[in-house]
Amino acid sequence: MIRLDGVSKIYNQGQTNETFAVRDVSLTLPLDATIVFKGPSGSGKTSLLSMIGCLSRPSEGRIYLNGDILSGLPEHFMTEIRRAQFGFIFQRFNLLRGLSVLENVMIPAYPLGMDHSALTQRAMALLTQLQLQHKARVSTELLSGGEAQRVAIARALINSPSIVIADEPTANLDGALTEQFLAIMASLRAEGKTVILSSHDPRIWKSDGVNIIVSMQDGCLVDVGGKDTLSDYRCNDDQCGEEAT
Numbered sequence: 001m002i003r004l005d006g007v008s009k010i011y012n013q014g015q016t017n018e019t020f021a022v023r024d025v026s027l028t029l030p031l032d033a034t035i036v037f038k039g040p041s042g043s044g045k046t047s048l049l050s051m052i053g054c055l056s057r058p059s060e061g062r063i064y065l066n067g068d069i070l071s072g073l074p075e076h077f078m079t080e081i082r083r084a085q086f087g088f089i090f091q092r093f094n095l096l097r098g099l100s101v102l103e104n105v106m107i108p109a110y111p112l113g114m115d116h117s118a119l120t121q122r123a124m125a126l127l128t129q130l131q132l133q134h135k136a137r138v139s140t141e142l143l144s145g146g147e148a149q150r151v152a153i154a155r156a157l158i159n160s161p162s163i164v165i166a167d168e169p170t171a172n173l174d175g176a177l178t179e180q181f182l183a184i185m186a187s188l189r190a191e192g193k194t195v196i197l198s199s200h201d202p203r204i205w206k207s208d209g210v211n212i213i214v215s216m217q218d219g220c221l222v223d224v225g226g227k228d229t230l231s232d233y234r235c236n237d238d239q240c241g242e243e244a245t
């Protein structure tokens with residue numbers, strides 16, 4: 001399970017432009033679930049997911065994965081855990097222009113020193129699974145939005161992460177592509193992966209496969225709902241009284 005204990009993220013701390021992106025969030029999340037963080041733009045979803053996924057550190061508080069502390073580890077341990085445990089699908093996909101689809105998918109695996117032909121085979125298998133094998137040699141700027149997203153999904157899966165994090169994954173997708181994305185996430189859950197999404201898209205948080213919906217507003221956790229109940233969470237009702245929409 002993932003446990004957040006009094007987690008805050010403060011950007012530009014102590015400066016005139018100090019921003020409290022996440023305020024004192026305490027929450028326990030199971031790993032056998034699809035979890036959605038919802039809330040208006042600027043409510044702190046990306047900041048929170050970045051900390052859960054070891055892309056950034058809390059300014060205050062602690063984060064644990066299966067009882068092991070993630071926050072506060074030396075940088076190289078955080079990087080190792082990030083590579084081994086988490087796959088990221090970013091809001092703007094973050095594909096590298098000028099490189100082929102295949103190269104983009106393989107990049108996160110390079111630091112792990114995997115044999116090149118085995119890695120190529122694995123990347124091709126993922127592209128085939130996502131019906132993109134015919135685009136393997138194509139440069140990423142020639143892809144449609146839906147294709148670019150599936151490349152981003154393949155890249156997120158290259159190191160066989162146990163937890164897949166997607167930040168606003170359907171922001172640029174039409175209805176059919178959103179359905180396709182949700183079907184891919186459901187198949188990842190069926191393989192036993194944890195899926196964590198951030199979204200203000202009702203098509204995401206109303207979808208059948210979602211177990212837990214965490215609502216945020218102004219950096220605060222304001223509600224936890226969904227089909228599955230949570231054993232332990234704390235809302236900061238004194239700071240943020242209303243549920244996010």
Ligand SMILES: Nc1ncnc2c1ncn2[C@@H]1O[C@H](COP(=O)(O)OP(=O)(O)OP(=O)(O)O)[C@@H](O)[C@H]1O
Binds near residue numbers: 012040041043044168
């Ligand atoms: N690197 C940064 N430096 C300074 N402020 C930041 C930084 N990243 C985010 N913020 C601020 O922190 C707050 C929370 O931002 P965050 O991106 O986490 O929210 P969000 O809910 O993911 O928003 P969106 O749905 O628009 O992506 C916002 O006020 C934002 O402007």
